[in-house]
Amino acid sequence: MLAAIFDLNGPQRFVEWGWLRITVPNLIVVGLLVVAFFVAVRTRMSSR
Amino acid sequence: MTAPSPTDERPYDLVKEIMFAVVVITALAVILAVLFGSPDERAKTIADWARADGIDFVSTALAELDGTSGTATYGPPYNSTPNAAQSLGPMAPAEWTGVGIPVDTATDFVLDPLSKLAVTDPALMDALTTYESAPADQQSVWTAAYGSSLPDAQISDSGTIEMPAGKYGPLPTIFTGLLRLARSGGLDPSLLGDNYFPLDSTKPLLFLSDGEWFASLGEGAGLGGDQWGIMNGVADWPGQTWLWLYTFWYQIPPWSTSPSGDLLVYLTMLPFVVLTAALPWIPGVRTLPTKLGLHRLIWKDHYAAQQRQQD
Amino acid sequence: MRRSWTTAVRERIETELPLENALPDRQPAFVRSTVYLFGVGTLASLLTVIGSGLVLAIFGPGWWHTTTVGAFVNSVHLFSVQLMFLFLALHFFAQLVMATWRRGRGVTWMIGAFSFFAAIVAAFTGYASQTNFEAQWIAVSAKDGFNAIGVGSLFNTLNTGQMLALHVAVLPAALSLLVAWHVVLVRRRGVSPPIEDGEEMRP
DSSP, X not given: OOOOSSOOOSSOXXXXXXXXXXXXXXXXXXXXXXXXXXXXXXXXXXXX | OXXXXXXXXXXXXXXXXXXXXXXXXXXXXHHHHHHHXXXXXXXXXXXXXXXXXXXXXXXXXXXXXXXXXXTTTOOTTTOOOTTOSOOBTTBOHHHHHOOSSOOOHIIIIIIHHHHHHHTTOHHHHHHHHHHHHSOHHHHHHHHHHHHHHGGGOEXXXXXXXXXXXXXXXXXXXXXHHHHHHHHHTOHHHHHTOSOSSOOOOHHHHHHHHHSHHHHHHHHHTTOSGGGTGGGOOSTTSOOOGGGHHHHHHTTSTTTTTOTTHHHHHHHHHHHHHHHHHHGGGOTTGGGHHHHTOHHHHHTHHHHHHHHHHHO | OOOOHHHHHHHHHHHHSOHHHHSOSEEEGXXXXXXXXXXXXXXXXXXXXXXXXXHXXXXXXXXXXXXXXXXXXXXXXXXHXXXXXXXXXXXXXXXXXXXXXXXXXXXXXXXXXXXXXXXXHHHHHHHHTSOSHXXXXXXXXXXXXXXXXXXXXXXXXXXXHHHHXXXXXXXXXXXXXXXXXXXXXXXXXXXXXXXXXXXXXXX
């Protein structure tokens, strides 16, 4: 078994805006959340 | 083909849907695991601490001995230090439930572990006896003197603490003994007590958390409470984004500045918890989400079919 | 003759949740929106969490620290949890904007909320029982909050044995029970219909 392809160890990367401080991976997760909801609201499942 | 009506039904395969979902989600989790792995930084031991920052270790051990450390002055559930429990007015839940996990820092973190080592070291045994049999005010004189000189001390390669000249009584022997025990790895198991199966890490973790070294590791990793740390993952892994609201309060006063900040945060979160669970029964609030109008997008086809039927 | 409890339970189930409702093969046409996948996404993620968690439990809490296979399974467990909370948040928000507690579905909503809280506690005990630096940090940091509200003696984050036992036995049982109850209630009442003009948002 190989080690992970991307090594996420290392200094924590974050974004700061006033009192808001969010790590980059958390920001990505929140972004995925917003995109997923936006897409889901506008799409329909095909008949199965 | 006739236009769909609002009462139409469609075929739906529930079992297939859940099987499909499990396969897709498992595949996604496996792919993400292969791509990114997961963090696993080795746990820190007292030995690590004593080797990395001996002065901080000894300073903390001194505070445990003279009862001034964070744990020693914590109050319930570890001890009954007066006015230490977090409170809001008359509300002090920690006081109400009392000392459920008694910890005597001087005995548990310093004197007891050393007494085991002292069996093989007569000088250490003498030093311990001298300290323990001295009156309290004499002990305080020694610990105060030792504490004020400690910032200027050096630690030799062999683990001896080289202090500036002073009247420290038996403390140099005691703390050199403790430092050597810690650095050898012998203090960690001592702190886990006499239980053959050491599944409870309360004492070593309390000791570790009283020092600057452990705190600096967490803060350095961006995991501190005032760094939105509760929500953060380790390094570049995703963290616990679902704790965003709980974490938020710790960033702003008065929650961030109050000595009862934790209690305040929990009390602040309580109405949100109740609101979430009881939302359907709260008039006014329960009508707010639909004002966003997102349901019109979700049920667009249904409303269109309904409109067609009415026309 | 005194009424049989078994008969009573069976008849109750047959009335409240006949198999056609428990395992339907037709649904209203409006259930085409993709948002209706969020619930099953959450459920499927929970199953992956439990599956990967079972593997970690079978081999013991030290295994994943010392083997690459174990580390991989731990990573699957981590990302299953991330996916579960992602779908949970989406599912929660979708139900919120569709006001799906209407027409007798208030308890369904409430059990869903309790499931969310149980999931948070389950995740917390997981983080606290990792037996690595992150677990040490989380346990030490979290203890102050629990101590402050007076439950610190009962729920000792620094007691690794307790945290692990809660995480592996108590919380999965509680969470599974709540989620099962939630799903039964959804099937019992059926999917919430679209909001009618002027409809009240009461349960």
